[in-house]
Amino acid sequence: MTTEMAPHDQQLEYWDTVFAGSKYFYGSEPGPVARRAVRYHRPVCPSGGTAIDFGCGEGQDLAFLAAEGYDAVGIEFTAHGVAKTRQLLAGRALSAEVRQMDLRKLEVHTQYDLVLAVNSLQFLGPDADAALDRVIKKVAPRGVLGLSLFAREEDTPPVENDIYRATLSELQARLQSVLGSWQMLEAANLWQWNRAIDRPQAFVTLIAHRMR
Numbered sequence: 001m002t003t004e005m006a007p008h009d010q011q012l013e014y015w016d017t018v019f020a021g022s023k024y025f026y027g028s029e030p031g032p033v034a035r036r037a038v039r040y041h042r043p044v045c046p047s048g049g050t051a052i053d054f055g056c057g058e059g060q061d062l063a064f065l066a067a068e069g070y071d072a073v074g075i076e077f078t079a080h081g082v083a084k085t086r087q088l089l090a091g092r093a094l095s096a097e098v099r100q101m102d103l104r105k106l107e108v109h110t111q112y113d114l115v116l117a118v119n120s121l122q123f124l125g126p127d128a129d130a131a132l133d134r135v136i137k138k139v140a141p142r143g144v145l146g147l148s149l150f151a152r153e154e155d156t157p158p159v160e161n162d163i164y165r166a167t168l169s170e171l172q173a174r175l176q177s178v179l180g181s182w183q184m185l186e187a188a189n190l191w192q193w194n195r196a197i198d199r200p201q202a203f204v205t206l207i208a209h210r211m212r
């Protein structure tokens with residue numbers, strides 16, 4: 001008899017396998033969303049502040065946040081991702097908290113000055129909608145949000161094959177409805193190489209400043 005895994009367990013198994021090797025799957029240098037979000041946040045808070053990276057993978061963006069002086073936390077549900085993130089931090093003599101946790105269990109108690117969710121929330125499938133609201137609520141007043149996820153064509157459903165997709169206009173409207181008073185710094189539809197499937201993939205990317 002075969003036992004069918006819940007979709008989120010399939011994601012857990014998939015990403016844990018992807019991160020199992022000794023190489024860093026997405027490299028060990030920070031991506032463009034993390035770099036640009038920090039650049040926008042820097043004038044608001046020159047000393048850094050607090051930061052969180054949702055679905056931090058192997059930790060390249062988290063290590064960057066720590067190196068930039070942020071008191072930073074990474075959330076990741078794979079054991080290999082957590083271990084590789086800690087290894088990357090230790091190798092650079094950096095410190096950041098790394099929590100092994102499912103993003104579905106996220107609560108909204110603490111807010112952060114800089115919040116990243118880069119190419120992670122789509123894998124929550126039908127739970128991504130609620131998780132997205134909680135991620136938005138994590139941004140402190142005057143904080144910056146850097147978000148990237150799979151793009152949805154207007155005439156397709158938000159969840160297909162347990163993967164969530166959003167349009168840029170939906171995301172922008174959602175920001176305003178969840179917390180209000182955002183300044184859009186960057187909002188783009190773009191095709192990027194999806195390393196996991198070795199094909200181009202449509203993404204939406206948004207960097208926004210919570211004005212109060």
Ligand SMILES: C[S@@+](CC[C@H](N)C(=O)[O-])C[C@H]1O[C@@H](n2cnc3c(N)ncnc32)[C@H](O)[C@@H]1O
Nearest residue numbers: 015026055056057076077102103118119120123
């Ligand atoms: C495409 S990778 C991106 C990783 C990293 N943000 C980056 O830019 O390199 C997707 C990440 O989301 C994580 N992830 C997916 N579903 C998750 C969940 N329910 N809870 C926590 N992390 C999750 C995966 O383990 C993986 O690290």
